[in-house]
Amino acid sequence: MNQSLRDLLEVDRLIHEPARLMIVTILSVLESADFLYLQRETGLTKGNLSAHLSRLEEAGYVSIEKTYRGKLPLTLCRLTPKGNTALADYRKRLKQYMERT
Amino acid sequence: MTNDLSKQAKQRAQRNWYTDGISELVFGGLCLLLGAYFWAQNSLKQESLLASLLSISLVLIVIGGTLLGRYLIHWLKERLTYARTGYISFQSPSKKRNVLTGLVALFLAMLVSALFARAPASLEWIPAVSGLFFGAAWLFFGHRVGLARFYVLAIVSPLIGIASSLASLGEDIGLAAFYALLGVAIMISGGFTLFKYLRQYQQMDAGEDSEGVE
Numbered sequence: 190m191n192q193s194l195r196d197l198l199e200v201d202r203l204i205h206e207p208a209r210l211m212i213v214t215i216l217s218v219l220e221s222a223d224f225l226y227l228q229r230e231t232g233l234t235k236g237n238l239s240a241h242l243s244r245l246e247e248a249g250y251v252s253i254e255k256t257y258r259g260k261l262p263l264t265l266c267r268l269t270p271k272g273n274t275a276l277a278d279y280r281k282r283l284k285q286y287m288e289r290t
Numbered sequence: 291m292t293n294d295l296s297k298q299a300k301q302r303a304q305r306n307w308y309t310d311g312i313s314e315l316v317f318g319g320l321c322l323l324l325g326a327y328f329w330a331q332n333s334l335k336q337e338s339l340l341a342s343l344l345s346i347s348l349v350l351i352v353i354g355g356t357l358l359g360r361y362l363i364h365w366l367k368e369r370l371t372y373a374r375t376g377y378i379s380f381q382s383p384s385k386k387r388n389v390l391t392g393l394v395a396l397f398l399a400m401l402v403s404a405l406f407a408r409a410p411a412s413l414e415w416i417p418a419v420s421g422l423f424f425g426a427a428w429l430f431f432g433h434r435v436g437l438a439r440f441y442v443l444a445i446v447s448p449l450i451g452i453a454s455s456l457a458s459l460g461e462d463i464g465l466a467a468f469y470a471l472l473g474v475a476i477m478i479s480g481g482f483t484l485f486k487y488l489r490q491y492q493q494m495d496a497g498e499d500s501e502g503v504e
Binding site: 214215217218219220221222223224225226227228229230258259261263265 | 295296299300302303306368369372373375376377378379380381382
């Protein structure tokens with residue numbers, strides 16, 4: 190039991206944070222999504238979402254591309270291969286923990 | 291746990307694609323085009339050059355209409371949807387899924403060919419079979435994206451098909467009536483959805499940046 194509990198310390202805390210977990214989960218099933226879509230789906234404020242995306246981008250989990258669709262500015266977010274691996278690892282560790290307890 | 295959340299996120303994303311009704315409007319338009327095709331085929335004299343050209347152009351109309359429809363959907367979404375509810379792009383289907391889709395399409399083509407070969411004398415039942423096929427497709431989409439209006443279309447499509455067959459309008463006019471009525475039904479569904487969508491969501495101003503990620 191102690192070992193199982195200690196395993197929890199090894200989960201990726203960057204992804205473990207609920208708002209960021211929402212973001213990477215959404216991005217993991219899509220090729221890309223823009224800021225507006227992520228904001229609607231997560232219910233986060235612009236500032237909050239922006240801060241979380243910046244953290245994920247710094248970690249190399251998410252790539253952010255600023256582009257335009259006609260006159261409309263579009264901020265496209267994608268989960269990187271590193272982010273995908275991190276999410277898969279997070280799932281695996283959490284599943285292992287749940288199975289043990 | 292997170293797998294369930296991924297499934298939910300995927301379904302929500304797929305539902306988001308149909309939330310504006312644009313795809314239905316365009317698909318309904320394509321059905322109307324097919325209705326016009328079968329009506330024209332029946333109206334033109336069998337020996338005329340136009341009738342001959344028309345009889346071999348169905349595949350071109352379907353492929354061209356599908357390509358044009360896809361372009362039109364993206365064009366309309368760029369102007370109406372992305373500024374309101376955001377932009378998403380889906381992951382390309384896996385090789386396995388592409389193969390499976392190809393096999394299903396091949397099976398359906400063989401099934402239709404076999405049905406034509408076995409009952410060449412009377413093809414008046416084709417609208418009913420088409421209606422059942424469309425009904426199954428709407429049922430599948432409804433289950434996949436979780437939209438109630440697709441279930442309504444899953445009931446309406448076979449009803450239109452059966453009614454068109456029972457009316458004994460003849461092969462071409464039966465198909466023309468089926469596709470025209472189906473197109474109208476789908477366009478009503480799409481139009482009503484788009485009307486509700488435009489009322490519900492405000493468009494972001496063109497100059498307004500959507501976020502503040504540095």
